[in-house]
Amino acid sequence: MKLFIGIFLYCREYVVLLMSNFSKGGRHEKYKKLDIFLVGFYLVLSIAAAIYFTVDGLQVHEGKTEVVISVENSQYARFNLPVAEKKEIIIDTGLGHNIVFIEGERVSMHSSDCNDQICVHQGEISKPKEMIVCLPNEVLVQIIGSEKREVDQIAQ
Ligand SMILES: [Zn+2]
Numbered sequence: 433m434k435l436f437i438g439i440f441l442y443c444r445e446y447v448v449l450l451m452s453n454f455s456k457g458g459r460h461e462k463y464k465k466l467d468i469f470l471v472g473f474y475l476v477l478s479i480a481a482a483i484y485f486t487v488d489g490l491q492v493h494e495g496k497t498e499v500v501i502s503v504e505n506s507q508y509a510r511f512n513l514p515v516a517e518k519k520e521i522i523i524d525t526g527l528g529h530n531i532v533f534i535e536g537e538r539v540s541m542h543s544s545d546c547n548d549q550i551c552v553h554q555g556e557i558s559k560p561k562e563m564i565v566c567l568p569n570e571v572l573v574q575i576i577g578s579e580k581r582e583v584d585q586i587a588q
Pocket residue numbers: 544546547548549550551552565566567568569
């Protein structure tokens with residue numbers, strides 16, 4: 433698992449570096465294939481990480497839907513959905529600054545200072561197993577529910 437996280441972090445650094453190079457426009461042709469491969473590899477690792485987080489110890493009581501916000505791989509906040517009042521969760525860590533909005537059963541990343549902004553552009557999530565991941569800031573927002581079939585699939 434440590435090796436996995438190591439490779440993952442290494443790839444992430446590389447992709448961040450790539451993105452800053454792209455924005456400067458100073459790319460060299462011969463690196464392109466390697467770039468595409470690494471970005472693809474990074475995406476696969478991201479999905480694997482998301483699955484790992486999901487499988488790793490998230491259990492819900494029957495008939496409940498919850499939103500769980502994790503920062504740097506540990507639980508930061510957790511709410512039952514829908515929420516009665518609109519919530520604004522401010523996350524400030526050494527890695528960055530994120531604001532999560534929860535309104536009714538809809539959850540979204542309102543803002544983030546990450547350089548890719550993927551989390552913000554993802555929009556709202558509201559169904560069990562949907563998630564918003566901010567990789568640069570290591571923020572994971574996921575909705576968990578208790579639809580029995582889904583739980584069984586994870587258990588297998
Ligand atoms: Zn982000």
